[in-house]
Amino acid sequence: MTQSTCSTPRLSPLNGKPVLLGFDGADMSSDAGLTLLREIERRAGLAQRLADCLHDPRDPAKVQHSLCDIIRFRIMMIAAGYEDGNDATALRYDPSFRIALERGPETEPALCSQPTISRMENLPDARALIRMGREMIRFYCQSFARAPSRIVRLHDTAVFGVAETGKRDSSGGLDLAKGTVP
Incomplete structure (x- = not known):
């Protein structure tokens, strides 16, 4: 029988007890991630x-x-x-x-x-x-070692795909257009 070499990450304890990930026990949750x-x-x-x-x-x-x-x-x-x-x-x-x-x-x-x-x-x-x-x-x-010099804001959060049109808006940021959903 082949033995797994996969190791699980160390997780912080909960109430002084270890938290372990296992894939061989009963189904407890589909959201273990x-x-x-x-x-x-x-x-x-x-x-x-x-x-x-x-x-x-x-x-x-x-x-x-x-x-x-x-x-x-x-x-x-x-x-x-x-x-x-x-x-x-x-x-x-x-x-x-x-x-x-x-x-x-x-x-x-x-x-x-x-x-x-x-x-x-x-x-x-x-x-x-x-x-x-x-x-x-x-x-x-x-979250960066050096903060980004520019952040592009997307005003329409319902858009799934976004494509750059290459044009600049009045503030110098990129003009973004709706893309297609793959």
Whole structure:
């Protein structure tokens, strides 16, 4: 019998216990890749940076889920292909999502539900959205050894393919036109 030489990455412990990836056990989740994304988020802290841009109007004594945890859950959902916030209610018990949000897979309270996600998505006003946008640009620029000298903004986020027309817009940036979806 051939023995595998594939090694799994070291993952940060959860509540003092090791987190292990295995491909030979029972089906626990189809989203096990979130455990790797958890490591990236732990180092980068994007969810906390975005949460810091918001004012939380909730009574601190009644808060079950921090803004950071809600944003982190939403980021993980989108990364795993669940673009609709309605999926949160079912995913709040999923072991991979729970581990990705630093919760034990079975012991700690469930993650936030769809209504909580919806309230968070409707929370930012125009100024908060600008702060969040600026923070995302800072985050992006800090991912380079040397910050890029120019960032091209795409205003139509619904466009799947984008082709450069070669023309310059009034600010000197590239004029982008809709491309075709392959």
